Amino acid sequence: MSDGNPEVADETEEADVDEASPDVDEAAADEAAADVDTQSLEDTGGAPAAEPTPESRVVARTDGLGVRFGDVQVLSDVDLAVQGGAVTAVVGANGSGKSTLLRALAGLLEPTAGTVQVVADAARPVGFCPQDPRFRAHFTVDETLSFYASLLDAAVDVDDTLELVGLGAVADRRVDALSGGMIRLLGIAQAVLGDPELLVLDEPASGLDPSLRAHIFETLRDVAATGPAVVVATHHLSGAATADRVLVLDDGGVAADDTPEAVMADAGVDSLDAAFTAIVGDELAVRAGTEVGE
Secondary structure (H helix, E strand, C coil), X not given: CCCCCHHHHCCCCCCCCCCCCCCHHHHHHHHHHCCCECCCCCCCCCCCCCCCCCCCCEEEEEEEEEEEECCEEEEEEEEEEEECCCEEEEEXXXXXXXXXXXXXHCCCCCCCEEEEEECCCCCCCEEEECCCCCCCCCCEHHHHHHHHHHCCCCCCCHHHHHHHHCCHHHCCCEHHHCCHHHHHHHHHXXXXXXXXXXXXXXXXXXXXXXHHHHHHHHHXXXXXXXXXXXXXXXXXXXXXXXXXXXXXXXXXXXXXEECHHHHHHHHCCCXXXXXXXXXXXXXXCEECCEECCC
């Protein structure tokens, strides 16, 4: 991906970014992710198993996952297997449990039922990008990412990471001079440091213009191509349609989990918008190019 990408490098609008400690999100995610069950998910059986390809390797799994907040059951009996080298888009109406599922996968909250398992081959098993990442306003892009890299034991090439997400051309720009889209890309860059096996992103394209949304999802496909499993919650079905798999949540449960083409075929329609309507009914909170709540 070129650092001269006009969708990113030519943006000059300023983002209103609150100054915050640069290690708040990272420290919370890493501490919580350490509590995730990291046992191997491969069944070796009686004979040596063939070396799996990145596309066939299960990186994370939930079995009977349930999350309750007081009297409210947010997730119920969610079974999910996330493949390495692939992008899984999580879509659903408001209150369907998208963000809760992602936080459970990232180890940021404890399930009240079932299990979450993530492989632990990497020094940093899970990378997490919240919907509204915050960084120190007076740091440059390079300084911000270098700070996060310094927290990891593994060697990290900051320049390569910035090139991967399309921020190489603005490495010396201060955070308070970045656009909202660039802030999201910096959040993705922070999340991929240390080559985590699982990358979890909550609405990284929310509130962005169509060209930047497309660039975000293209970036996620590029990241997945390097090996990790990418799980992204989104309200934008145009972006979800570019994923390898689409998981539709409805009322806290899994209503569909397949390739975009298979989801459409099962619903007997020719667009993901129509498939979503057929699956969850009239209470639409997801429309192509239209954001309606969280």
